[in-house]
Each structure stands twice: as C-alpha cells, then as structure tokens.
Amino acid sequence: MIESVNLTKYYPSPIKSLFDLKSLRDFLGKPREKIPALIDLNFKVKEGEIFGLLGPNGAGKTTFCKIANALVIPTRGNLYINGYDSVKEHDKIKGRIFTIFGGERDLFGLFQWRVSVEKNLKFIAELWGISKVEAEKRINYALELLNLKDKRNEWYQKLSAGMRQKVYLALPLIIQPEALILDEPTVYLDVFTRREVWNAILELSKEFRTTIILTTHNLNEAEVLCDRVLIFNEKKIAEGKPKELVEKFQALKIDRKLLIKLKGKVEVDDFTGITEKIKVYTQNGFTYLEIYIKQDYLKDILTVLTNYDVIDIQNEAVTLEDVFAHVRSLDSYVNSKVGKKS
Amino acid sequence: MIKAFVFIQKEVFFSRRFDLLLQFISLGLNILFIGIFAKLITINANISQYGTPNYLDYLLIGSIIHNLVFLPRGSISSFVLGRIFPVLYNSPASLTAIFIGINAWRILWNLGLTLIITTIYVIFFGLTIHLNFGVVIVILSGVLLIFALDLFSAGFRIATKATQDPLNWFFNITAQLVSGLYFPPEALPKWLQPLSKIHPETYILQMGRLTMGGGYSLRQILPDLTNMLVITIVMLLLGYLMFSWGFNKAREN
Numbered sequence: 001m002i003e004s005v006n007l008t009k010y011y012p013s014p015i016k017s018l019f020d021l022k023s024l025r026d027f028l029g030k031p032r033e034k035i036p037a038l039i040d041l042n043f044k045v046k047e048g049e050i051f052g053l054l055g056p057n058g059a060g061k062t063t064f065c066k067i068a069n070a071l072v073i074p075t076r077g078n079l080y081i082n083g084y085d086s087v088k089e090h091d092k093i094k095g096r097i098f099t100i101f102g103g104e105r106d107l108f109g110l111f112q113w114r115v116s117v118e119k120n121l122k123f124i125a126e127l128w129g130i131s132k133v134e135a136e137k138r139i140n141y142a143l144e145l146l147n148l149k150d151k152r153n154e155w156y157q158k159l160s161a162g163m164r165q166k167v168y169l170a171l172p173l174i175i176q177p178e179a180l181i182l183d184e185p186t187v188y189l190d191v192f193t194r195r196e197v198w199n200a201i202l203e204l205s206k207e208f209r210t211t212i213i214l215t216t217h218n219l220n221e222a223e224v225l226c227d228r229v230l231i232f233n234e235k236k237i238a239e240g241k242p243k244e245l246v247e248k249f250q251a252l253k254i255d256r257k258l259l260i261k262l263k264g265k266v267e268v269d270d271f272t273g274i275t276e277k278i279k280v281y282t283q284n285g286f287t288y289l290e291i292y293i294k295q296d297y298l299k300d301i302l303t304v305l306t307n308y309d310v311i312d313i314q315n316e317a318v319t320l321e322d323v324f325a326h327v328r329s330l331d332s333y334v335n336s337k338v339g340k341k342s
Numbered sequence: 343m344i345k346a347f348v349f350i351q352k353e354v355f356f357s358r359r360f361d362l363l364l365q366f367i368s369l370g371l372n373i374l375f376i377g378i379f380a381k382l383i384t385i386n387a388n389i390s391q392y393g394t395p396n397y398l399d400y401l402l403i404g405s406i407i408h409n410l411v412f413l414p415r416g417s418i419s420s421f422v423l424g425r426i427f428p429v430l431y432n433s434p435a436s437l438t439a440i441f442i443g444i445n446a447w448r449i450l451w452n453l454g455l456t457l458i459i460t461t462i463y464v465i466f467f468g469l470t471i472h473l474n475f476g477v478v479i480v481i482l483s484g485v486l487l488i489f490a491l492d493l494f495s496a497g498f499r500i501a502t503k504a505t506q507d508p509l510n511w512f513f514n515i516t517a518q519l520v521s522g523l524y525f526p527p528e529a530l531p532k533w534l535q536p537l538s539k540i541h542p543e544t545y546i547l548q549m550g551r552l553t554m555g556g557g558y559s560l561r562q563i564l565p566d567l568t569n570m571l572v573i574t575i576v577m578l579l580l581g582y583l584m585f586s587w588g589f590n591k592a593r594e595n
C-alpha cells in the first residue's frame with residue numbers, strides 16, 4: 001500500500017553562480033525564493049492496484065518519484081510505502097520498492113553497454129539477492145513476456161532505444177517488488193512495443209499483486225492500465241476511476257468532438273453562435289468538418305446540418321484526454337487540436 | 343554481491359580489447375621513461391635521508407606508493423554522482439557493499455598493474471624493496487587519508503552539483519609538485535617549501551620510502567605515523583560531515 005499524506009515539496013530557486021557574492025551568500029543560508037513542485041498531495045493506493053498520476057510537464061511527477069526513492073526530501077508531509085516513511089525509514093523499504101525513471105534516459109546507465117542482456121539481468125538479480133536458479137526462471141519469463149527472447153545474448157549497446165527500454169522494464173518482472181513506481185515508462189516506445197509493456201505492467205499487478213504508481217502523459221495508457229487516476233498540477237485537481245471521471249465530466253457538458261463528412265462547400269458563418277472551435281478541410285473530394293460543441297448545442301448543429309448534403313457524422317466519445325484538458329481549463333489545448341477557423 | 347560487480351566490470355573491461363592494448367603500451371612507455379629519466383637525472387640533495395640508496399630508487403618507490411595510496415581517488419564522487427546510483431540506492435544491498443563493489447574491479451586491476459610495475463622495476467632497474475608490516479600500515483593509512491579527502495570532495499560536489507572536482511584536482515596536482523614525488527622537497531624554491539610541509543602526501547611518501555626503500559620498522563616511524571593517523575582520523579570525520587551535509591543538501595534542493 002502507498003499513501004501520500006500532505007506531500008509537499010518546494011525547491012529553492014536556482015543559484016546563478018557561486019562566484020558572485022550575492023549568490024554565494026544565498027547558497028550559504030539566506031532564504032531563497034521557493035518554487036512549488038508538489039502541494040499537499042493526498043492519495044492512497046491499495047495493494048495490487050495500478051494508480052495513475054497524470055499531470056503536464058512540471059506538475060511534480062518526477063519529484064514524487066524521487067521522494068518515493070528518498071532521493072528528494074519533502075518540505076512537509078509524508079509518503080508511506082507499506083507503512084514506512086519513504087525518506088525517514090528508507091532502510092526498511094530498500095529492496096521492496098523499484099522505480100523506473102523512463103523519462104530520464106541517463107538512468108539507462110544501470111546496464112553495461114558491452115555486456116549481453118542476459119548477463120546484465122543476472123547481475124541485477126544478484127544485487128537483489130535472488131538465487132541463480134530463481135533468477136534464471138524469472139529472466140526467461142520476463143524475456144518471453146516482453147518478446148525479447150532472441151535478444152538474450154545480444155550486447156545491450158546493439159539494441160534499439162525501444163528494446164533497451166523494454167530490457168529496463170524486464171527488471172520489475174525479475175525483482176518482483178512490492179511497490180513499483182513507473183515514471184513515464186513508455187515515453188519513447190512505438191505503439192506495438194508500448195502494448196507489450198502494458199501487458200507486462202498488467203501482469204505484474206495481476207500475478208504478483210504489485211502496487212503500481214504510473215506517471216504518464218499518455219492518457220490512453222492511463223485509461224487502459226489504471227484502476228484509478230489522479231490529475232494534478234502541483235495540487236490535486238481530480239481523482240477517481242478513469243471511466244467515472246470521463247462520465248462525470250461528460251455530465252458537466254464538456255466539449256465533445258463531431259466529425260462530419262459532407263458534399264459541397266461549407267459556410268463557416270452558419271455555425272456562428274454554436275461553436276467557435278471549427279476546422280474545415282477537404283479530402284478525396286469530400287468536405288470534412290471538425291467541431292467541438294457543448295451538449296446543449298447538439299440540436300442547433302443538427303438543424304444547421306439539414307442545409308448540407310451530409311454523408312456521415314462521427315461523435316467521438318469523451319476521453320480521459322478531454323477530461324484532462326477540461327479540468328486544467330486549457331482552452332488553448334483544445335484549440336491547438338482543432339486548429340484555426342478556416 | 344561484490345563478486346557480481348567484479349564479474350560484470352571484468353566483462354566490460356575485457357570487451358574493450360583495443361583500450362587494453364593501449365593501456366599496456368602506455369604502461370610500458372611510462373616505465374621506460376621514468377626509468378630512463380631517473381638514470382639520467384642527478385639531484386643535488388641528500389637522498390639517503392629518505393631511506394633510498396639513490397635517486398632511481400627514490401623516484402620508483404615514490405611512484406609505487408603514490409599509485410597505491412591514490413587508488414580510491416574519485417571513487418565516491420563517481421559512485422554518488424554516477425547514473426547507476428538512483429537505482430542502486432533502493433536495492434537491498436548496503437551502500438558500503440555497493441560502493442566497494444563499484445570500485446572493486448578498478449582497484450583490483452590497478453593493484454595488479456602496480457605489482458607488475460614493481461616487478462619490472464626490481465628485475466630491470468635493480469630496485470631494492472623491503473616488504474614489512476610498516477609498509478602495509480603506511481600504505482593503508484595513506485589510502486584512508488585519500489579516501490577521507492575524497493569523501494570531503496564528494497560532499498562538496500554533490501552539494502554544489504559541480505561537474506568538476508576542484509578539491510581532488512588541487513590535492514593531486516600539489517601532491518605531484520610539492521610532496522617530493524619526483525624530487526626531494528628541499529629542491530623546491532624556499533617559498534614553496536611550507537606548502538610541502540603541510541601537504542599530507544609529503545609524509546606518506548617519506549614514511550613509504552623509509553619503510554619500503556630503507557627497511558625501517560614500524561617502531562622507527564611511529565612518531566610520524568601517529569601524527570598522520572591523527573590527521574587521517576580528523577579528515578575522515580570532516581569528510582563524513584561534509585559528505586552528509588552535501589548529500590542532504592542535494593536531496594533538499
């Protein structure tokens with residue numbers, strides 16, 4: 001179980017140079033301006049649950065992961081992993097928690113580049129005190145699950161970036177920690193590899209009851225994997241099951257997207273007062289309209305469309321991505337997806 | 343666990359065959375140049391006071407002692423600032439075991455090289471060495487002192503997030519210039535001699551030459567050794583405090 005209680009982190013503003021007197025004085029003790037990274041983050045994750053932490057760049061996701069690993073000391077509040085404070089009682093959780101810092105490629109330094117995948121994995125297994133026979137069994141299982149069996153004897157350096165990340169993700173399958181923190185684990189992966197990794201994450205939760213915290217930008221990933229998600233940007237914005245959040249925000253009449261295929265020219269002025277977010281383009285002789293509207297305007301849009309030779313209407317369901325954009329009140333985000341009025 | 347580190351580091355090391363070849367070539371050239379240099383140079387100083395019969399022995403023993411005591415230099419910084427640290431910090435292994443493991447292969451390899459160098463010096467350059475308990479204690483206390491300085495330097499680097507290592511760099515460069523590594527300290531200009539007197543490596547080299555070169559016993563060097571041990575203990579304490587401060591400062595900032 002993982003519990004975050006009022007977890008807060010402020011970083012002091014960076015020092016420009018130790019060679020100027022003012023900065024040196026600041027470094028030696030004068031209080032510096034505080035930059036918030038996390039503010040009163042509260043949540044609880046049950047054993048075997050996959051919990052998503054969703055937030056934009058700079059929301060504090062990596063700070064959270066570093067606190068979980070005792071690499072950053074929180075300003076106030078606590079993060080408990082299986083009842084132990086992640087920083088103050090770090091010794092008691094050593095070996096029981098594992099973190100994959102997927103967004104920071106530097107951490108691939110864990111593996112030796114000129115050594116085979118198998119030897120690298122055996123080395124880590126030995127560090128975690130896993131017996132040789134058990135390690136062999138777990139390595140076989142992990143390589144099989146991640147479709148890496150034919151890469152077993154390859155030097156790590158000869159693998160593609162995606163393959164290397166998969167090897168990194170084989171580690172929790174071998175170590176089988178009680179708690180696993182995945183910091184943007186699929187950030188560099190193609191769609192096929194991403195699905196293999198998703199399977200591995202689901203397997204960890206299902207088979208080994210590993211408590212998993214997943215930080216991601218990929219909302220589709222959160223929808224597929226997470227039992228519950230928390231949307232935050234330094235502070236908590238919303239928390240719940242992905243489906244519930246989508247339904248909740250659907251009820252709040254968030255913008256829904258319609259894709260309309262029709263014949264002939266479109267007068268954008270016809271849609272004035274119904275929506276501002278409209279994009280028109282032609283493809284293969286057809287005109288396509290992409291519009292974002294509120295639920296209330298659905299009738300009006302259908303009335304306007306009676307003047308056109310409509311071939312098809314697709315109503316795209318509200319996704320977690322829409323929820324994310326909505327709760328952050330990022331109109332610019334939606335607009336950037338729609339494009340300028342044409 | 344340390345065995346696992348040694349095994350994987352050995353794999354990496356021997357996978358770079360060309361690097362290995364270059365290392366042996368540079369080692370051979372090094373031995374040759376130092377040997378020739380020592381034979382050609384005449385130093386106007388009383389070499390026998392250092393326990394070595396001639397300048398060749400003075401230089402070669404100095405270089406062996408320097409290589410040995412400097413083995414742990416940079417080991418803590420490279421571990422804590424290295425890319426592997428964040429993951430290993432949460433492994434069930436203790437930090438001490440990981441630290442030893444990470445440096446084990448490098449230290450073993452360099453010990454092996456120093457042994458080869460010493461054998462070559464003895465066979466081809468007629469170097470006379472004495473191996474007694476005093477030699478071991480001097481080298482061990484020297485290693486501890488360098489380790490303490492490295493601990494101090496690592497604390498500074500972690501706190502300031504410096505990519506360079508100015509303290510170790512300063513200590514190493516002054517060690518080569520003023521401690522009597524290549525020539526006796528009295529050959530230095532008068533204004534530089536006080537720096538030689540406060541440099542710990544001066545005393546490490548002096549005691550190392552007396553025991554290894556002159557065959558002095560532990561009892562004969564005890565007063566100087568006691569002074570150095572006191573300095574070492576103080577430096578270890580300071581190093582530990584600096585490292586703890588730096589590590590916590592980095593985690594706060």
